Amino acid sequence: MSMLKIGVLCSAVALCLFPAVCGAQGPNLGRALTPEEIRKADITVWPDGRGLPPGSGSVSAGAAVYARNCEVCHGAKGAGKPQDQLTGGVGTLASAKPVKTSASYWPAATTLFDYIRRAMPIASPQSLTNDEVYAVTAYLLSIDGIVPPDAVLDAKSLPRVKMPNKDGFVSWWPKPLR
Amino acid sequence: MKNSEKKDAAKMGKEPVPGKGLLGRRALLRGALLSAGAAAASVGIAQADDSIGANAPEWMKTPGRSFSPYGTPSKWQEKVQRTIANPPGRPGTGVSRTPLQRLEGTITPAGLHFERHHNGVPDIDPSQHELLIHGMVKRPLAFSTDVLARYPMETHIRFIECSGNSGGYNQAQPPQATSGELNGLLSGSEWTGVRLATLLNEAGVAPGAKWVIAEGADAAAMSRSIPLEKCMDDAMIALFQNGEAIRPEQGYPMRLLLPGFEGNMNVKWIRRLNVTDVPVDARDETSHYTELMPGGKARQFMFPMGAKSLILKPSFGMNLQGPGWYEISGLAWSGAGRIAKVEVSKDAGKTWELAALNAPVLPMALTRFRLPWDWKGQPSTLMSRATDETGDVQPSRADWVAQFVPGQGYHFNGIQAWGIEADGTVKNVYA
Numbered sequence: 001m002s003m004l005k006i007g008v009l010c011s012a013v014a015l016c017l018f019p020a021v022c023g024a025q026g027p028n029l030g031r032a033l034t035p036e037e038i039r040k041a042d043i044t045v046w047p048d049g050r051g052l053p054p055g056s057g058s059v060s061a062g063a064a065v066y067a068r069n070c071e072v073c074h075g076a077k078g079a080g081k082p083q084d085q086l087t088g089g090v091g092t093l094a095s096a097k098p099v100k101t102s103a104s105y106w107p108a109a110t111t112l113f114d115y116i117r118r119a120m121p122i123a124s125p126q127s128l129t130n131d132e133v134y135a136v137t138a139y140l141l142s143i144d145g146i147v148p149p150d151a152v153l154d155a156k157s158l159p160r161v162k163m164p165n166k167d168g169f170v171s172w173w174p175k176p177l178r
Numbered sequence: 179m180k181n182s183e184k185k186d187a188a189k190m191g192k193e194p195v196p197g198k199g200l201l202g203r204r205a206l207l208r209g210a211l212l213s214a215g216a217a218a219a220s221v222g223i224a225q226a227d228d229s230i231g232a233n234a235p236e237w238m239k240t241p242g243r244s245f246s247p248y249g250t251p252s253k254w255q256e257k258v259q260r261t262i263a264n265p266p267g268r269p270g271t272g273v274s275r276t277p278l279q280r281l282e283g284t285i286t287p288a289g290l291h292f293e294r295h296h297n298g299v300p301d302i303d304p305s306q307h308e309l310l311i312h313g314m315v316k317r318p319l320a321f322s323t324d325v326l327a328r329y330p331m332e333t334h335i336r337f338i339e340c341s342g343n344s345g346g347y348n349q350a351q352p353p354q355a356t357s358g359e360l361n362g363l364l365s366g367s368e369w370t371g372v373r374l375a376t377l378l379n380e381a382g383v384a385p386g387a388k389w390v391i392a393e394g395a396d397a398a399a400m401s402r403s404i405p406l407e408k409c410m411d412d413a414m415i416a417l418f419q420n421g422e423a424i425r426p427e428q429g430y431p432m433r434l435l436l437p438g439f440e441g442n443m444n445v446k447w448i449r450r451l452n453v454t455d456v457p458v459d460a461r462d463e464t465s466h467y468t469e470l471m472p473g474g475k476a477r478q479f480m481f482p483m484g485a486k487s488l489i490l491k492p493s494f495g496m497n498l499q500g501p502g503w504y505e506i507s508g509l510a511w512s513g514a515g516r517i518a519k520v521e522v523s524k525d526a527g528k529t530w531e532l533a534a535l536n537a538p539v540l541p542m543a544l545t546r547f548r549l550p551w552d553w554k555g556q557p558s559t560l561m562s563r564a565t566d567e568t569g570d571v572q573p574s575r576a577d578w579v580a581q582f583v584p585g586q587g588y589h590f591n592g593i594q595a596w597g598i599e600a601d602g603t604v605k606n607v608y609a
Contacts, residue, residue, distance in 0.1 A: 026376040029328060030311070030319030037320070038312045043399065044391055044452055047459050082266065094474030098583055100465070105476075108459045115461035118399035122268070122297055125397050169468065173405060173479035 043118055047108035049159030056154035057135025059147070065136040069121040069128070077143050078102075087143040090164045103144040107169055109161035112137045134158070260290055261359050270298025270397070273340070275362030278509065279490045284536070284544040285335070286365035288420050292441075293427045294340055294363065296398035296462075300447055304431040307395065309377075309415060313453035316382030323431045326417060329372040334414070334437065335543045337511045339364045339483045341440035341467050345587025347575060347594070352606040357493040360606070361594075364509075366544035369435050371416035374409050378453070383410075387453045391460070392434050395449035402443045403457035404436065405481070412437050415448065437542040438513030439481045440589070442467055470583045482513035484591035485572050487520050487547070487564035498602030501555035506533070507548045512566035516540065519565050520547040526559035526595065526609040527574075533562070541567075558598040559609050575608055 045051040057065075066078075078086030078101070089099025098104075102112055117133045119125050128136070138153040147153070147161055231239050251258065258280045264272025274293040276286055286292075293299075304323040312318035340363035346353045353360060378390075383406065390409045393401040404413070414435040416424060424430045429446030436443050442462055457463065457479070469477040487510035492498055510517045516539050521530035533547035547562070564572045575592035597607035 026329060026380045028380055029325045030317075030321050030377070030380055031308075031325075033310060033312055033318035033320050038310070038318055041310055041450055042312070042452065044393070044401065044458055046454075046456065048456075083268075093470065093476075094472075098470055098474070100470065102465065106459075106461075106464050108464070111459050111461055111464055114458070118401070119297065119397070119461075122271070122397075125297065125399070168474060169464070169476050169478040171479050172477045173481055174407075 045110045045114035047110050049155055052155035052158060053130045055130035055134055056152050057131050057138055058152045059138045059142040059149055062135035062139025065132045066139050078140055086140055090144050103146060105165050107163055107166050109141060109158055109163055113158060270295055273363060275358055276365045277358040278362050279357045279493050284366050284546050286367060288425050291365040291367060291428055292363045296400050298397055299426050300396045302395060302431060302447060307431055309432060309448060310450045311377060311381045314384040314387040315453050316384060319381045321377060326372055331370055332373055333368060333370040335368045335540050336437045337366045337542060337544045338441045338444055341442055341588045344590040347590050347592060348579060348585055348587040352608050354494060354606055356495045357488055357490050361488050367419045369416040370418035371414045374413040374415055378409060383453055386455055389454050389457050391452040391454060391458050392445040392448060393450040394445045395447040400445055401460045402445060402463055403460060404443060408436055438483060440483055467588060469588050470586050472583055480589050484589060485512040485564045485566040485570040486591040487562040487572060488594050489560055489562050489596060492604050493596055494604050494606055497604055498553060498598060501553050504551045504553055505548055506551050506560060508562055510545045510547055510564040512570060513542060514570055515567040517545040517564055518567045521563045522549045523561040524558050527561055555600060557600050559595050559607060561593050561595045561609060563593050
C-alpha cells in the first residue's frame, strides 16, 4: 500500500470517529446520475414554485378535466362523497365544527398541483398532462373564490395564489416531545 | 382384527377420518394385505394388547406431514389475522391492523405487520428499481438493489407506529373493540439495511441542506419531508425484515426506516431522496398527519411518536374465567428512546405498581411488560402508564384530548383503561 493510500485511509478514519453520527464508510458503488435522468425522475413541486413545469390551464378547461376524471369520486364541485371533500369549509377551522378541505386547510396551492399530478386520478395516476393539472387546480381553487373564474394558472401564477389557511400551521420540529 | 394387525396398523398410521371412524381407509387396506403374513409370524404367541398407542394421541401414532418450502402457521391459529379497513370501491387505500392481543413477545411476524397503503401494493421488479439521491449534493447517485446488497449493513429491532394509531380514542364514547382493532397500526420488527448517512456521505451533502424529500415508487408516489438531521443520524434504507427480504406490503425491495418517527414517514418502495433546504408541504404533511388545535391552528411536523403503553392481556374479547391468578401483560414503546418504566394500576389510577420489563429493553423498540395479578373477582379498572428514558410520561386520555379539536386522532398516546366487571367481562372504559 502506498503512503498516499495509507494517508487517505487514515484521514477517512479520522473523519469518521463517530460512525453512529456520520455513517459507515461506503464502498462508493453508486452510479452517477445524469442531469437528464434527474429531470425525468424529479416530480416534486415546492410552495415557491420550484419544480413547476411549462404549460398552463384555465378554470373553464379545468371544469371539463374535473368532470371527466374526478367527479365520480369527489362529487360535483369537489363537495365530496364518496371520497374526500375538496372544497368548502373555508373559515371553519376555528369553529366548533372545523371542515378540513383542500380549500380550507391546505397551506400551499402548489400542493394541489404536486399531489394531483403524482397521485390522481386514483385509477390512472400520472396520466394527466401538465396543462390538465394546471387547469383542474385552477377549477378547484375557483369554487371557493380563491382564484377568479377567469383565472389561468401556470408556473408563475400558481405559487402566487394565497391559500386561506396559508399561515395556519405551527412547525413542531425541532421540538421536544410533549 | 388380531393384535398384530392392530400393531401393524398403528405403525403405518391411523389416519383421522371424519365421524367416528377408528382407522383410515388406507391403513385398513394395507392392514388387510399384511394380515396373512403377520398372523403367521405371531402363531403361538398369545398376548394382551399392551401397546402404548392405546394411551397416545393420534398425532403420536401416525407420521406427520412432509416438509414445506415455506412454512405457514398452524391451522388452529387461523383466527390470528390482520383486520382490514378500507373505503368501499378503494381496495388499495386504507389499512390492515396487527392483531396485537393474539401475539406475544415483541416481534411481529412479517405477514401480520400492519399495512397502510395509499394506492395499493406495487409489484416492483428489483432489477428495474433504483434509489436516487439528488438535489443539494455534490454527486447525484443511483443505487440498485444489487449494489446496496454489497454495502455494510446494520440490524436493529425497531417499532413502526402509524401516526393515526389509536385514533378511535378521540371518540366521545369508548369504542368497544379489541386492542388490535384499536391499536394495531403498530408492529415491531428486526430490520436490516444500509445506514442512510453512508449513502448521503457518498453523494456529498451540500452546505445549507436541511431537509430530504423522500418518495416511494407506489401508485401514489407517496412523499414526505424528512429532517436531514434524522437522515444523518439513525435512518436506514432497509432491505430485510425479520431475516428475509422485506415483504411487498412493507416496501419491497427497499424502504426508508426512521426509528421512532411516525409510520407514514418510513416511506415504502423508496425510490428517490431529494436533498433540499425547505420542506415541501406534501399532501401527507399538510392535509394529513397534522393536528388541528382549538382556535384553528394546526401542528405540523410532529415526527417522533410519544411514550405509550397498552395492556393486551387481559383486553377486550378476552374475558376473565373466574377469580384467580392472571398475568397482566402488554407493550410499551417510545419514539424518543428506551422505555424506563411501566406502571400498572388495577384501581383506575388510584395506586400504581411497577411492572417487570422483559429484556432486552431497546431504544425505539417494543418492550413487553408483565405483572402477576390475583383477581379476587371484584370490579377493577386496569391501566398502564409508560415513562421513557427522556422522562416523557404517557398522559391521561383527558389531558391528551384537551389539546385538540374533537375528532383529531393523530399521535394519540393517552393512557388506556380496561374495565373488568365482576363476571370477568372486559370493556373499554375512559377512566
